[in-house]
Amino acid sequence: xxxxxxxLNGTVAVGSxxxxxxxxxxxxxxxxxxxxxxxxxYFSVTLHDQGFVSTDNxxxxxxxxxxxxxxxxxxxxxxSTGEIDLSVGSIAALSSLTAALALQAGYGMIGGVAVGLxxxxxxxxxxxxxxxxxxxxxxxxxxxxxGTVGGLAMWITDxxxxxxxxxxxxxxxxxxxxxxxPILLIWTIVATIIAHLLLRKTSFGRQTLATGGNESAAxxxxxxxxxxxxxxxxxxxxxxxxxxxxxxxxMHAGRFTFGQGDELSVIAAVILGGTSLFGGxxxxxxxxxxxxxxxxxxxxxxxxxxxxxxxxxxxxxxxILAVAFGRKAIKR
Amino acid sequence: xxxxxxxxxNISKAxxxxxVLDSVDFSxxxxxxxxxxxxxxxxxxxxxxxxxxxxxxDQGEIYIDDQLVEIKNTDDARKNYISMIFQEFSLIPTLxxxxxxxxxxxxxxxxxxxxxxxxxxxxxxxxxxxxxxIDPNELVGNLGVGYxxxxxxxxxxxxxxxxxxxxxxxxxxxxxETKILFSFINQLKSKGYAIIYISHxxxxxxxxxxxxxxxxxxxxxxxxxxKQIDLDMVIQYIVGSSMDKAFEWKEREYATDxxxxxxxxxxxxxSKVQDVNFNLYPGExxxxxxxxxxxxxETVSAIFGTGPKDSGDINVNGQPVTIKTATDAIKAGxxxxxxxxxxxxxxxxHSVKDNVILPILSKMxxxxxxxxxxxxxxxxxxxxxxxxxxxxxxxxxxxxxxxxQQKIVLAKWLANDPSVLMLDEPTIGVDIGAKTExxxxxxxxxxxxxAILVISSELPExxxxxxxxxxxxxxxxxxxxxxxxxxxxxxxxxxxxxx
Numbered sequence: 001x002x003x004x005x006x007x008l009n010g011t012v013a014v015g016s017x018x019x020x021x022x023x024x025x026x027x028x029x030x031x032x033x034x035x036x037x038x039x040x041x042y043f044s045v046t047l048h049d050q051g052f053v054s055t056d057n058x059x060x061x062x063x064x065x066x067x068x069x070x071x072x073x074x075x076x077x078x079x080s081t082g083e084i085d086l087s088v089g090s091i092a093a094l095s096s097l098t099a100a101l102a103l104q105a106g107y108g109m110i111g112g113v114a115v116g117l118x119x120x121x122x123x124x125x126x127x128x129x130x131x132x133x134x135x136x137x138x139x140x141x142x143x144x145x146x147g148t149v150g151g152l153a154m155w156i157t158d159x160x161x162x163x164x165x166x167x168x169x170x171x172x173x174x175x176x177x178x179x180x181x182p183i184l185l186i187w188t189i190v191a192t193i194i195a196h197l198l199l200r201k202t203s204f205g206r207q208t209l210a211t212g213g214n215e216s217a218a219x220x221x222x223x224x225x226x227x228x229x230x231x232x233x234x235x236x237x238x239x240x241x242x243x244x245x246x247x248x249x250x251m252h253a254g255r256f257t258f259g260q261g262d263e264l265s266v267i268a269a270v271i272l273g274g275t276s277l278f279g280g281x282x283x284x285x286x287x288x289x290x291x292x293x294x295x296x297x298x299x300x301x302x303x304x305x306x307x308x309x310x311x312x313x314x315x316x317x318x319x320i321l322a323v324a325f326g327r328k329a330i331k332r
Numbered sequence: 333x334x335x336x337x338x339x340x341x342n343i344s345k346a347x348x349x350x351x352v353l354d355s356v357d358f359s360x361x362x363x364x365x366x367x368x369x370x371x372x373x374x375x376x377x378x379x380x381x382x383x384x385x386x387x388x389x390d391q392g393e394i395y396i397d398d399q400l401v402e403i404k405n406t407d408d409a410r411k412n413y414i415s416m417i418f419q420e421f422s423l424i425p426t427l428x429x430x431x432x433x434x435x436x437x438x439x440x441x442x443x444x445x446x447x448x449x450x451x452x453x454x455x456x457x458x459x460x461x462x463x464x465x466i467d468p469n470e471l472v473g474n475l476g477v478g479y480x481x482x483x484x485x486x487x488x489x490x491x492x493x494x495x496x497x498x499x500x501x502x503x504x505x506x507x508x509e510t511k512i513l514f515s516f517i518n519q520l521k522s523k524g525y526a527i528i529y530i531s532h533x534x535x536x537x538x539x540x541x542x543x544x545x546x547x548x549x550x551x552x553x554x555x556x557x558x559k560q561i562d563l564d565m566v567i568q569y570i571v572g573s574s575m576d577k578a579f580e581w582k583e584r585e586y587a588t589d590x591x592x593x594x595x596x597x598x599x600x601x602x603s604k605v606q607d608v609n610f611n612l613y614p615g616e617x618x619x620x621x622x623x624x625x626x627x628x629x630e631t632v633s634a635i636f637g638t639g640p641k642d643s644g645d646i647n648v649n650g651q652p653v654t655i656k657t658a659t660d661a662i663k664a665g666x667x668x669x670x671x672x673x674x675x676x677x678x679x680x681x682h683s684v685k686d687n688v689i690l691p692i693l694s695k696m697x698x699x700x701x702x703x704x705x706x707x708x709x710x711x712x713x714x715x716x717x718x719x720x721x722x723x724x725x726x727x728x729x730x731x732x733x734x735x736x737q738q739k740i741v742l743a744k745w746l747a748n749d750p751s752v753l754m755l756d757e758p759t760i761g762v763d764i765g766a767k768t769e770x771x772x773x774x775x776x777x778x779x780x781x782x783a784i785l786v787i788s789s790e791l792p793e794x795x796x797x798x799x800x801x802x803x804x805x806x807x808x809x810x811x812x813x814x815x816x817x818x819x820x821x822x823x824x825x826x827x828x829x830x831x
Contacts, residue, residue: 197445200446201445201446202444202445202446203436203438203446205446206427206431206435206438206446207435207436209424209426209427210424210427210435212426213424213425213426213427214423214424214425214426216422217422217423217424218424218435219406220386220406220418220422221422221424221432221435221436221487222406222407222410222435222436222437223435223436276426279426280424280425280426280427281426
């Protein structure tokens with residue numbers, strides 16, 4: 001039993017191989033940035049005369065993508081845990097209506113905002129509880145709420161839009177500009193910074209990534225993975241509600257069509273950005289770039305004069321190309 | 333008499349009415365390494381999961397330093413300074429080493445944000461103390477299995493710990509890594525940690541442990557001083573009856589003047605495998621020895637078409653074959669039982685029968701449909717032949733023990749009647765009883781004319797099985813040894829360590 005080696009306290013390296021740690025630059029991790037730059041250059045050259053590069057048009061792109069970006073930020077957390085939220089578009093629609101109704105009923109701006117965000121939080125809570133307490137997969141839960149909430153949004157006003165006359169609300173949530181800067185850009189920047197810090201620099205973010213990286217390992221390490229999942233769905237509901245407010249403010253109305261189908265653009269933006277659909281790997285900045293890229297492509301195609309059907313096809317192809325080239329970032 | 337630091341008294345636990353632990357007593361002293369042994373399903377893991385708060389006991393008390401404590405979840409265990417190194421690793425592949433080690437316990441800056449720099453620094457120091465050469469910023473997913481283990485231990489020790497539970501800590505370590513681990517355990521011992529050491533490896537237990545407790549069928553069988561116990565006694569306690577000498581090598585007779593069934597020529601995979609050549613003859617058992625990362629697993633995966641291959645030719649029965657996928661390999665008459673049976677070898681949610689017939693579905697068809705009678709018969713035959721312990725062939729495989737799962741993987745590939753059978757670490761995490769059965773089955777297969785290629789880090793197993801041993805080092809076959817030329821384990825050990 002005395003088989004100790006005298007040199008054990010010396011400098012024994014583990015095994016005869018040291019871990020290879022050459023950090024080769026893998027451009028595929030940054031595919032979305034290259035693609036985004038490529039898209040901008042392409043449209044700048046081909047659409048120069050049609051005013052693609054004008055400040056007005058660029059700010060317009062930002063206005064058009066703000067809602068997708070904001071929902072994408074929260075979706076980054078959801079997908080990082082390995083889950084998915086398909087209900088964000090419907091939540092945005094319902095929130096735009098509940099906020100507009102609250103404003104119409106005279107609850108004032110704070111009341112309207114609270115009702116709109118509360119709507120989002122409530123649906124997020126339902127999603128999260130169904131997932132964590134009943135163990136229904138998030139794909140099914142949110143597919144069901146996508147339908148239910150979308151139907152609810154049509155039903156509460158019998159598909160009629162609800163106008164918003166509160167000028168302050170409209171200014172703050174979408175229509176306003178501060179100097180030359182659209183308020184939607186400010187919202188996007190503020191939310192991006194917060195989301196980035198949250199994901200990279202807080203325990204919550206770290207535990208979100210851990211949950212998606214290997215759920216049982218995270219649990220064994222003391223991460224309350226159920227709580228994390230509930231929180232990311234609350235966050236997703238909240239941000240979808242917020243996007244609903246922005247749609248309402250920008251269009252001066254609540255309407256059941258706002259946000260309809262946005263879940264596809266939002267999920268595409270997140271995946272294009274480099275967040276892994278299998279969880280564990282997430283990037284907030286990537287998501288915003290992904291969202292801007294989709295917005296830019298949309299904008300460019302409209303200027304080119306392509307109709308909606310052609311836009312849809314090209315968008316689909318671009319997503320597949322980007323995902324195929326960047327697949328290393330998506331696979332673990 | 334020295335008082336125990338930890339004592340678990342009268343612990344009972346049942347799952348769905350089946351008793352897994354029956355009034356078990358267990359105690360560990362300060363500065364003691366206490367081995368916990370027993371066959372698969374003896375209740376070791378359940379007992380430790382109760383200690384670490386993963387399960388809660390139906391009955392019984394846990395005392396730490398004579399204080400009654402309640403351990404309801406992993407947090408409680410941590411508060412009582414209990415840490416466990418799990419057999420199923422508790423690391424997140426998508427986070428870095430430092431992020432894993434300090435997960436949920438990260439340092440914060442004054443703004444309440446994560447202070448990764450501090451964590452990386454602490455990790456670097458910790459790893460230096462442990463003499464482990466790992467970059468704190470490396471993603472865990474990029475590390476080899478051996479380094480996972482080291483990271484895992486570093487993680488357990490990074491928090492204040494009095495009682496450390498190790499579940500099969502050497503299962504995936506090489507001899508050298510094991511030595512480092514042991515010197516390290518001795519350090520911890522002298523610092524007053526109480527260590528519970530779960531293992532199937534007797535030699536290790538006799539080397540490192542002070543006392544040993546043996547469980548069988550959920551009951552406490554014996555607690556003995558390691559100095560007053562030997563292998564035969566332990567095996568007696570574990571199996572309840574005497575073991576045969578399965579791990580003794582027997583010179584086998586097989587024809588040597590026939591054509592090889594498998595020829596591998598100039599196989600290369602990047603820098604991992606370089607210019608590997610070997611032949612395999614019918615009825616022969618060839619072992620591949622080597623350290624972790626020496627290219628053993630990559631070699632067999634490339635032959636079987638499940639891993640990448642840059643260049644090289646493969647002949648089966650003298651005919652060149654092109655193998656791009658496992659389907660090609662199976663058609664050519666090859667079979668591979670992979671290292672990680674849970675991930676690569678079994679569909680755990682499926683029944684024993686479904687797993688066994690999966691590779692031979694086409695042979696089980698009657699018209700468009702599966703001939704269930706025939707399939708049942710095939711499955712039942714294998715259950716009997718390999719002595720698989722299951723209630724029936726319809727039981728889902730994740731309910732079976734590790735040894736029995738491995739036997740199903742074997743059955744699965746035998747059903748296809750391959751001419752070459754490759755086994756990658758066939759007895760990892762398998763109890764001694766099942767291990768000898770697997771060894772016997774492999775011998776029988778070779779006797780029936782199949783060519784067998786075995787990778788194993790357990791040298792006694794390799795020496796017991798092989799007729800010929802290929803030694804791999806840094807991607808090359810550096811030696812080929814006839815079994816009868818090797819007289820001791822040390823000789824082989826020397827060859828493996830290379831230069």
